[in-house]
Amino acid sequence: MANYDDALKVMDAVxxxxxxESLPNDPHEIDRLCERLFSNDGFDEIAIAWxxxxxxxxxxxxxxxxxxx
Amino acid sequence: MAKRIELxxxxxxxxxISPDACMExxxxxxxxxxxxxxxxxxxxxxxxxxxxxxxxxxAFAELRSTGFIKTDWARFKWYQPSGKQLDDKIAELAAIExxxxxxxxxxxxxxxxxVIRALAENFLEEADGGDTIGTSLAHNRMMLAIVSATGELxxxxxxxxxxxxxxxxxxAARLEAADLEGMKRSANVIVDLIGTPEPRDCAAEAVAMRLxxxxxxxx
Numbered sequence: 697m698a699n700y701d702d703a704l705k706v707m708d709a710v711x712x713x714x715x716x717e718s719l720p721n722d723p724h725e726i727d728r729l730c731e732r733l734f735s736n737d738g739f740d741e742i743a744i745a746w747x748x749x750x751x752x753x754x755x756x757x758x759x760x761x762x763x764x765x
Numbered sequence: 766m767a768k769r770i771e772l773x774x775x776x777x778x779x780x781x782i783s784p785d786a787c788m789e790x791x792x793x794x795x796x797x798x799x800x801x802x803x804x805x806x807x808x809x810x811x812x813x814x815x816x817x818x819x820x821x822x823x824a825f826a827e828l829r830s831t832g833f834i835k836t837d838w839a840r841f842k843w844y845q846p847s848g849k850q851l852d853d854k855i856a857e858l859a860a861i862e863x864x865x866x867x868x869x870x871x872x873x874x875x876x877x878x879x880v881i882r883a884l885a886e887n888f889l890e891e892a893d894g895g896d897t898i899g900t901s902l903a904h905n906r907m908m909l910a911i912v913s914a915t916g917e918l919x920x921x922x923x924x925x926x927x928x929x930x931x932x933x934x935x936x937a938a939r940l941e942a943a944d945l946e947g948m949k950r951s952a953n954v955i956v957d958l959i960g961t962p963e964p965r966d967c968a969a970e971a972v973a974m975r976l977x978x979x980x981x982x983x984x
Contacts, residue, residue, distance in 0.1 A: 699826040700807050703841075711839035737830035738772070739926055745836075 702729040703742055710745045719753065723761045726750070769921050773913040776925045779831055780906050780933065782898065787814040788824055793898075795833045795843050796934040804840040832929030844931045851935055854927060858908070859975035861924045863968040865912040866955075868920075870964035877914035878960055884910050885956045892945040892952075900945055901937035902930075904974065907952070911959065911971075944978040951981040 706729050709720045720726055727750055733743040754760055783789045791814065794800060810828070811821025828834045835844050846854065869877075888903040905928050912924045951970035958967035969982040 698822075699829075700822055703829065707836055707839055707841075714838075736826060738775070739922075740830065742836045 699733065699736055702732050703740075705729055706733065706746050707742045710742060710749065713749050719761070723750065723753070769913060769916065769918045772918075772921055772925060773909060776928075777906050777909050779930055780902050780909065782902065785824075787816055787820070788827065790814060791824065791828065792831075792833055792931075792934055795828075795845070796931070796938055798843075798845045800843045800845075802842065802845070804837075804842055805834060806841065832931035833934075844935075846932075846935055851932075851939075854932055855936065855975050857927050858924075858932075859972045861912060861920065861927065862908050862971045862975070865915045865917075865920065865924075866959065866968040866971055867964050868915045868917070869911070869960050870962055870967075872915070874914045874960045877910065881907065881910045881914065881959060882956055885952050888952050889949055892949045895942065895945065897937040897940040897945070898934060900948070901933045901940060904948065905933045908971070940978065947977075947979040947981050948974050951978070954981070954983060 706726055709723075709726045712718050712720070726746055730740075730743040730746050730750075733740040737743075753762075783792065791810070794813075805825075807821035807825040808818065809821075810825050811818055816824075825834065829841070833844050834841050836842075884903070884907040888900065888907050891899040891903040894900075909924070909928065913921055915921075951974045954970045955967050955974075958964065958970075961967070966983050973980065973982050
């Protein structure tokens with residue numbers, strides 16, 4: 697079930713970001729889950745969607761995720 | 766180069782009928798729209814074929830990576846393309862395949878030709894057998910080898926993304942005996958002309974195999 701649970705968490709993070717651009721409490725964790733999904737499937741569509749968000753958000757925040765308040 | 770070969774091998778290996786009868790049943794039900802537009806998860810998947818939770822989890826992961834289960838906003842749903850969506854997907858595949866054939870005409874692709882010819886032979890055998898799913902899978906394996914032979918990693922990545930196993934099954938659901946006959950004639954032309962300095966007819970047959978399979982261009 698690990699793959700499904702990972703995919704579900706990443707899908708939820710992607711859906712919330714698309715809805716109102718909100719980021720999860722621990723985006724590093726979502727990055728890690730994506731790496732696990734990629735290790736099973738290099739073309740995992742939901743992991744690719746998050747990877748794009750992650751790359752964009754880290755870039756506009758100077759190279760890393762913004763610190764949590 | 767290693768990544769492209771690894772990608773090719775992984776994609777080619779996936780392009781086959783499943784040895785697991787339950788998985789094969791699920792694939793065929795999915796493409797014939799038996800599951801409707803309900804969402805899915807590992808537990809409901811296992812329940813469909815009366816298997817346990819471990820099977821459901823592994824099958825769910827496999828069906829996602831082969832394109833039978835897609836992500837729709839915040840849920841997982843079955844891949845059930847409309848006629849228009851499948852037409853668009855087939856047109857994308859044809860465009861990439863034609864581009865790869867044109868690209869191969871200006872480079873030394875001799876090392877790849879034996880594999881391409883062997884896969885074309887395999888395609889002809891499958892088409893002779895008359896099984897549309899087997900033929901569609903063999904068609905995709907042959908085209909994967911052609912696209913991979915260009916050595917273009919990005920092209921290969923795009924192609925693998927579009928040419929999923931689920932798309933091959935969806936295409937197979939449309940094929941009829943007359944299509945297989947036309948595709949066989951096109952495949953023979955492709956084998957004769959691939960890698961030669963005259964790629965236009967070869968590319969045209971590759972496009973014909975996708976867009977109007979029962980009407981080869983010159984074959």
